[in-house]
Amino acid sequence: xxxxxxxxxxxxxxxxxxxxxxIVLVANSFNASRFGGTxxxxxxxxxxxxxxxxxxxxxxxxxLIIAVGAxxxxxxxGTTAAFALHRFASRIQKVHYVLIYTPLVVPEILMGMSLLxxxxxxxxxxxxxxxxxxxxxxxxxxxxxxxxxxxxDFDFSVIEAAQDLGASWWTAATRVLLPLLFPGIAxxxxxxxxxxxxxxxxxxxxxxxxxxxxxxxIYSMIKHGSPPLINALSTILLLVTFAAVWxxxxxxxxxx
Amino acid sequence: xxxxxxxxxxxxxxxxVRAVDHVSLSIKKGEFFSxxxxxxxxxxxxxxxxxxxxxxxxxxxxxxGQDITDLPPNHRKVNTIFQSYALFPHMxxxxxxxxxxxxxxxxxxxxxxEVDKMLxxxxxxxxxxxxxxxxxxxxxxxxxxxxxxxxxxQVLLLDEPLAALDLKLRxxxxxxxxQIHDEVGITFLYVTHDQGEAMSxxxxxxxxxxxxxxxxxxxxxxxxxxxxxxxxxxIGDANFFEGKVVxxxxxxxxxLEVEGFPDVVCYNDNQIHVGNxxxxxxxxxxxxxxxxxPLEDNHHNVVQGRVEDVxxxxxxxxxxxxxxxxxxxxxxxxxxxxxxxxxxxxKEIVWLSWxxxxxxxxxxxxxxxxxxxxxPPDEPGDTNGVSLGANGLPVVAxxxxx
Numbered sequence: 001x002x003x004x005x006x007x008x009x010x011x012x013x014x015x016x017x018x019x020x021x022x023i024v025l026v027a028n029s030f031n032a033s034r035f036g037g038t039x040x041x042x043x044x045x046x047x048x049x050x051x052x053x054x055x056x057x058x059x060x061x062x063x064l065i066i067a068v069g070a071x072x073x074x075x076x077x078g079t080t081a082a083f084a085l086h087r088f089a090s091r092i093q094k095v096h097y098v099l100i101y102t103p104l105v106v107p108e109i110l111m112g113m114s115l116l117x118x119x120x121x122x123x124x125x126x127x128x129x130x131x132x133x134x135x136x137x138x139x140x141x142x143x144x145x146x147x148x149x150x151x152x153d154f155d156f157s158v159i160e161a162a163q164d165l166g167a168s169w170w171t172a173a174t175r176v177l178l179p180l181l182f183p184g185i186a187x188x189x190x191x192x193x194x195x196x197x198x199x200x201x202x203x204x205x206x207x208x209x210x211x212x213x214x215x216x217x218i219y220s221m222i223k224h225g226s227p228p229l230i231n232a233l234s235t236i237l238l239l240v241t242f243a244a245v246w247x248x249x250x251x252x253x254x255x256x
Numbered sequence: 257x258x259x260x261x262x263x264x265x266x267x268x269x270x271x272x273v274r275a276v277d278h279v280s281l282s283i284k285k286g287e288f289f290s291x292x293x294x295x296x297x298x299x300x301x302x303x304x305x306x307x308x309x310x311x312x313x314x315x316x317x318x319x320x321g322q323d324i325t326d327l328p329p330n331h332r333k334v335n336t337i338f339q340s341y342a343l344f345p346h347m348x349x350x351x352x353x354x355x356x357x358x359x360x361x362x363x364x365x366x367x368x369x370e371v372d373k374m375l376x377x378x379x380x381x382x383x384x385x386x387x388x389x390x391x392x393x394x395x396x397x398x399x400x401x402x403x404x405x406x407x408x409x410q411v412l413l414l415d416e417p418l419a420a421l422d423l424k425l426r427x428x429x430x431x432x433x434x435q436i437h438d439e440v441g442i443t444f445l446y447v448t449h450d451q452g453e454a455m456s457x458x459x460x461x462x463x464x465x466x467x468x469x470x471x472x473x474x475x476x477x478x479x480x481x482x483x484x485x486x487x488x489x490x491i492g493d494a495n496f497f498e499g500k501v502v503x504x505x506x507x508x509x510x511x512l513e514v515e516g517f518p519d520v521v522c523y524n525d526n527q528i529h530v531g532n533x534x535x536x537x538x539x540x541x542x543x544x545x546x547x548x549x550p551l552e553d554n555h556h557n558v559v560q561g562r563v564e565d566v567x568x569x570x571x572x573x574x575x576x577x578x579x580x581x582x583x584x585x586x587x588x589x590x591x592x593x594x595x596x597x598x599x600x601x602x603k604e605i606v607w608l609s610w611x612x613x614x615x616x617x618x619x620x621x622x623x624x625x626x627x628x629x630x631x632p633p634d635e636p637g638d639t640n641g642v643s644l645g646a647n648g649l650p651v652v653a654x655x656x657x658x
Contacts, residue, residue: 160336161344162359164330164334165356166356166360
């Protein structure tokens with residue numbers, strides 16, 4: 001029987017659809033041409049120019065401060081939330097679950113709007129701090145979901161075993177529970193980190209003067225600035241994101 | 257040195273379920289004691305109460321003269337071997353075994369010496385640096401034993417430790433556990449639903465059912481003289497006949513009336529009175545089966561029946577013999593003198609005989625009798641050991657009335 005070619009063709013089409021734009025972008029970042037329409041030879045000129053763009057560096061600094069802060073805080077809060085959801089079953093916990101889950105499904109634009117209204121109503125100065133708070137609100141949910149999935153197939157008899165062998169609850173938690181859960185927490189945190197790093201919609205609403213993040217900076221550069229610079233910047237961002245995702249997947253796989 | 261470990265009137269409810277129902281129990285020092293019963297009978301809950309993972313609703317737990325009911329698990333000198341072993345997956349074998357001593361902040365040299373001793377005991381010196389997921393089931397089990405024993409507990413708790421192993425390995429671990437018990441001399445409290453394990457290891461057994469203890473005794477006592485029909489049916493195979501005491505005879509024997517049977521003689525150590533309805537119970541291997549009518553004396557019972565089914569089981573042959581309304585299960589061992597004649601087969605008319613000593617009576621309408629006819633389903637793994645089955649057949653056989 002002859003094998004159908006259809007699956008192969010579909011695969012190629014899907015790959016082209018997904019990755020061709022990215023390949024074009026990466027290729028263009030090494031293109032000497034200013035407009036990217038034609039290939040004028042390999043060049044690192046845009047990367048060199050990038051080094052001297054002080055606005056971009058400031059935006060990157062803002063982005064990293066927010067991403068690191070939001071990741072750390074949401075990793076702690078998300079993990080504790082996951083614990084509460086897993087250990088205790090009551091009606092309040094169902095509400096809790098919905099509360100944790102909602103940010104994953106609510107449209108970002110709605111979250112951005114509502115947070116903006118809240119900050120304005122509370123007379124909080126828009127800036128890095130408000131972006132940080134906004135990012136924490138959705139990052140918690142992602143961390144909690146990843147850790148909760150990990151807890152679902154966690155064998156809690158090892159905790160009992162540790163206590164049985166003389167460990168206090170605290171010792172059992174730090175010497176057995178946390179080391180075993182670490183891959184899950186780290187995977188959740190990395191996910192939160194990448195989400196915070198490239199969030200645009202929510203950030204756009206709650207950003208104030210002087211708190212421009214990288215995605216917002218890139219957006220304004222498309223409107224006013226030079227496309228090849230953006231290509232170079234995007235390529236770097238792409239690399240960082242790939243590295244983070246690869247690392248997070250390795251952490252998740254390690255246990256199984 | 258009696259009453260080393262005591263449960264005094266211990267109860268535990270989960271919601272509306274009475275997992276443990278006013279249980280009192282005392283265990284001697286150095287004893288190998290088993291809690292045996294079907295799943296859900298409360299044996300594991302009782303173990304967890306002793307380990308400190310459950311707090312009893314009523315009652316106290318006394319260990320070596322000290323009331324430990326209110327102590328958290330990490331302050332009790334008992335250690336547990338969990339059904340799933342619960343080894344720490346992120347630690348090596350060595351680290352797993354050393355955990356208890358490290359928590360107790362013992363000096364490094366002492367820890368290393370003790371762990372080496374344990375590794376020698378479980379014969380795994382060359383596996384010390386492996387992680388649990390690189391070990392076989394039997395090896396994991398041994399590490400769990402070593403990890404629990406290194407703390408020198410006053411009582412070692414074993415929660416169905418062999419349930420996850422296959423039959424051959426289980427039999428080997430059974431012997432190893434027995435040797436370890438002899439070597440370390442610690443009190444063992446062993447929870448199992450497998451009568452074979454309990455029978456072959458234990459000094460004494462408590463048979464549990466529905467959160468209560470049905471009987472406590474040595475394996476021999478429990479097998480030969482069950483105090484309730486539940487115990488009789490749960491441990492080994494048994495045929496039950498409904499009857500009534502009609503006359504007391506000399507030497508603690510009595511005469512029974514069983515419908516469709518000639519007069520039956522049975523040992524009557526429970527002092528059951530004339531007129532009382534009883535279950536007469538006879539284990540399948542206590543019967544002799546023969547073509548010719550056997551000689552009778554005072555205390556022999558003889559009854560004629562028809563073979564309905566023959567099942568060859570290797571070490572024994574199982575016959576189903578129809579006598580009136582009853583289908584009686586009979587085990588017969590093969591031996592040279594049996595082979596001289598032609599084996600008994602289907603549809604043959606045979607004589608069954610048994611000695612009055614070999615049957616036992618249980619008063620009917622006692623507490624667990626309603627349960628007799630709806631016994632717990634056999635759990636997987638109930639295949640080895642004492643029940644002469646040794647072959648995966650249901651452990652509980654009954655002379656079913658049809």
